[in-house]
Amino acid sequence: MATWSLFDTHTHFDVSDFDHDRETLAYQAKQVGVDALVLIGFLQSRFSKLKQTQHFLNGLSDQIAPKSYLAPGLHPFYIEQHLVEHLDDLEQILRTEKCVAVGEIGLDTFFKEHKNNAILEKQKQFFSAQIELAKQYDLPILLHIRKSHADVLAILKQHKFENGGIAHAFSGGVEEAKAFVKMGFKIGITGQITNPNAKKLHTVAQQLGSKHLVLETDCPDMTPLCCQLSNQQHTRNTPVNLPFVLEGLANSLMMEKVELAHELWNNSIAVLKI
Ligand SMILES: [Zn+2]
Numbered sequence: 001m002a003t004w005s006l007f008d009t010h011t012h013f014d015v016s017d018f019d020h021d022r023e024t025l026a027y028q029a030k031q032v033g034v035d036a037l038v039l040i041g042f043l044q045s046r047f048s049k050l051k052q053t054q055h056f057l058n059g060l061s062d063q064i065a066p067k068s069y070l071a072p073g074l075h076p077f078y079i080e081q082h083l084v085e086h087l088d089d090l091e092q093i094l095r096t097e098k099c100v101a102v103g104e105i106g107l108d109t110f111f112k113e114h115k116n117n118a119i120l121e122k123q124k125q126f127f128s129a130q131i132e133l134a135k136q137y138d139l140p141i142l143l144h145i146r147k148s149h150a151d152v153l154a155i156l157k158q159h160k161f162e163n164g165g166i167a168h169a170f171s172g173g174v175e176e177a178k179a180f181v182k183m184g185f186k187i188g189i190t191g192q193i194t195n196p197n198a199k200k201l202h203t204v205a206q207q208l209g210s211k212h213l214v215l216e217t218d219c220p221d222m223t224p225l226c227c228q229l230s231n232q233q234h235t236r237n238t239p240v241n242l243p244f245v246l247e248g249l250a251n252s253l254m255m256e257k258v259e260l261a262h263e264l265w266n267n268s269i270a271v272l273k274i
Pocket residue numbers: 010012040104218
């Protein structure tokens with residue numbers, strides 16, 4: 001058994017990339033110390049698979065597999081596919097399943113198509129509606145933010161949102177990170193921290209310090225540098241790689257891995273109110 005408990009706070013472990021070996025990976029993840037993971041929503045059409053995956057994983061003994069938690073939501077990047085009635089389907093899950101958060105939600109204006117007024121307006125409407133659902137069910141939120149940190153902060157303030165959550169795969173600067181922390185958010189660190197050239201992310205982690213950070217794989221994406229096979233354009237990321245994220249962060253913060261892991265675990269359960 002591993003000497004630490006790690007919490008993978010952001011996974012898409014429900015997607016079909018894992019259909020052939022999900023159970024094996026769950027056992028392997030537990031063996032390297034991944035004791036818990038969050039399954040995050042992104043599309044209404046995937047809600048039933050998301051729930052089914054959580055039920056399946058929690059049907060395995062927690063002595064040999066990570067405990068898995070549900071965070072359903074409608075992702076801003078897929079905004080064109082969301083319909084207003086999908087919010088009702090989201091609410092139905094919040095009402096009938098044990099959920100730890102609403103996610104992933106937020107704004108994404110990385111591609112110029114998404115900066116188009118009508119699209120951005122629709123993103124803001126779905127973000128606002130989901131913030132209200134989180135308030136109604138007294139849940140934190142898991143944020144996806146690309147090139148829209150100021151807008152996201154402004155919307156959170158408009159809604160007087162106080163349940164906090166996690167700003168996942170954080171790509172903003174130190175001042176933005178501090179603004180999220182002030183609003184009760186932790187900053188999600190992915191495998192990008194294993195890249196010495198990710199200077200902005202290292203600065204954010206170092207300036208904030210371990211007490212405001214949590215770990216995530218964002219699998220199947222964001223593969224740590226060390227796990228990227230040179231003969232593949234994209235190597236699938238899995239929860240089994242989470243210790244490499246821990247190691248990258250420990251190196252960046254010049255901390256002992258065991259001590260850091262302990263602190264990050266406590267941050268995760270505090271912010272998700274587990
Ligand atoms: Zn994600």
